[in-house]
Amino acid sequence: MPKLKLPNIDDVVAIDIHTHAEEPCGCHADDGYDDFQAQMAEYFKSPNKHPPTVPETAAYYRSKNIAAVIFPVDAERETGFRRYNNYEMLEVASDHLDVLIPFVSIDPHKGKLGAREARKLIEEYGVRGFKFHPTMQGFYANDRMAYPLYEEINNGGAIALFHTGQTGVGSGMPGGMGMRLKYSNPMYMDDVAADFPDLKIILAHPSFPWQEEALSVATHKPNVYIDLSGWSPKYFPPILVRYINSILQDKMLFGSDWPVITPDRWLSDFAKIDIRDEIRPKVLKANARKMLGI
Template sequence: MKLDDLIALDMHTHAEEPCCGHRDDGYDEFQAGMAKYFKNPAGAKGMLPTVEETAAYYRERRIGCVIFPVDAERETGFRRYKNEEVAEIAAKNSDIMIPFASIDPAKGKMGAREARRLVREFGVKGFKFHPTMQGFFPNDRSAYVLYEAIQDEGAVALFHTGQTGVGAGMHGGMGMRLKYSHPMYIDDVAVDFPDMKIVLAHPSFPWQEEALSVATHKPNVYIDLSGWSPKYFPPILVQYTNSLLKKKMLFGSDWPAITPDRWLADFEKLEIKDDVRPLVLKDNAARLLNLS
């Protein structure tokens, strides 16, 4: 990956399709709900991009991207996209893609063993957690054996925080419990794993100030700005981006739910200082991922 050739680094893209052949029961309804929430017609029509198509899209725009699946088999019943397969495709597109993986913390020592293998053998740079989809509190001690492996291997831990489009508007919210994604639970993780780089994903509605507090207090905690169009960012988030957290804020889209085209167009209209824009769009992520 040649950083000088890229205009930005997207810290948050999803590997959605394909997954192990035919779709599991309920998967179409889940994606239709997501498409409605994010106003994304591709999801509603079953036209979600493959990882290869994602690479082509980002290459055309000269934007690097971190890509990952989500291992939520236990809670959703949807089979996960194999971490190895995503990493192998990313390796073939290493000019534009950086592979992250996802492991349900409930897998305990087996999950920790998988994490070490993925870093050492497949070049995985980080791990995505979605506490609401995976049904766990981030500071649950049962997850610590996995965090230990991630910290030991020098990888990044990226946690979904705040409300989610998963299950939004669906019967019973598709069983998704928002409480798991409160950013303050990750404050405990930052204390207990001070050498593990942590990213709080998304503006953490309705706990934005708590997320900003954790990121300002803990040196190893960053925030990615994915999942929301910048035109909806609360004023305090813009304020901290321009000041105390200017070296810790990261561009993220939440592809394919939100495209970088949409995100970047709205970010351009935001009152962000000229010297801060390149930090958010590329420089902070490059430093976090040890690319620069």
């Protein structure tokens, strides 16, 4: 397939920086995956009881006139679930580049092999970002094991998007499905931001229970942004709203966490919280557009 093209951002009303790609058939053959997805739908009270396919996701976003960054999560080592192959996902998404901006995911435990894959994805496919989920992948973001992968992402001018804070993954399941929350403290991403000052980093989600740590890192490091996905805005803590309205207004990004939270729900609740009128367009589109370079 040719290098990825970017949507015409002039025509969309918003850019959702955080959506998930699921298996193209909308299900998964691995044992336990259906139980995992059912638990996620219950945790988020999601109307999507079955994971949507990439074309279904594109159709939804096209109907809403919203562009969406979409990615799989490679956490094979820690979860045992087979990943949605990056190349397969890109091939499926390539028919929907009018609304989709595909990112990819590589488990950093894959070492040099993962770094080689990252280089190929950037150079041959034009991939613009990589998703990390420290809790699902079972690593601290500042573990030097991951640095060869970061170096390839940095050299290619791509973005590193890290899950932060508590996760719905495994919530309520025995032992939390083995997921360890400690890995996703945003303070570990501060080392990455310091060691790779030119790498664009997104801290995904309001970072409960480490919200102030996330705000501190984003304030201190020029290359760190925050996406607001995974929570309804009506639950945003006051300090987060205060920073959106002030010193971090140019570094806050709209994200839904589709399919577990829909843009309809997120945008409706965002309209009801106390955000200054001149800042709303920055959060919904302008900040992401600048970061993505489109």
